Amino acid sequence: MKYIIETLLLGLIIYFAHHFISGVVVINFQTAIIATVCIALANMTIGAVLRLVTFPINFFTLGSVSFLISVLMVLLVSYFLPGFKVAFLAAVKLALILSIVKTVFSLLYPKS
Numbered sequence: 001m002k003y004i005i006e007t008l009l010l011g012l013i014i015y016f017a018h019h020f021i022s023g024v025v026v027i028n029f030q031t032a033i034i035a036t037v038c039i040a041l042a043n044m045t046i047g048a049v050l051r052l053v054t055f056p057i058n059f060f061t062l063g064s065v066s067f068l069i070s071v072l073m074v075l076l077v078s079y080f081l082p083g084f085k086v087a088f089l090a091a092v093k094l095a096l097i098l099s100i101v102k103t104v105f106s107l108l109y110p111k112s
Helices: 002-020 029-053 055-060 064-080 088-108
Strands: 024-026 084-086
Touching (some): 002 024, 002 088, 024 029, 029 055, 064 088
16 A cells, blocks of 8 residues: 555656656656656666666765666656656756655655
């Protein structure tokens, strides 16, 4: 149930991001939910491999590379998903907002 609520919350964040962040285009809420699921899948698969490969660099940059990988996953989903387009600086802002919301959500609802 926690993952469904988190997905809906992040979908809402992405859907409303196109009103507040220039460079983010989302055509409807359904596309925002699909984008959320695709970003999560990209982070779990491609992102995990990239984080493993870049671990030494990530260690010395104190996690900056991990954030850059999250931005690249947003851009990757934006490239392949019709109805969801994000510019680079908008992807940086969106990835930052999504990571803050996910962190707060995980603090409020820890794993049981």
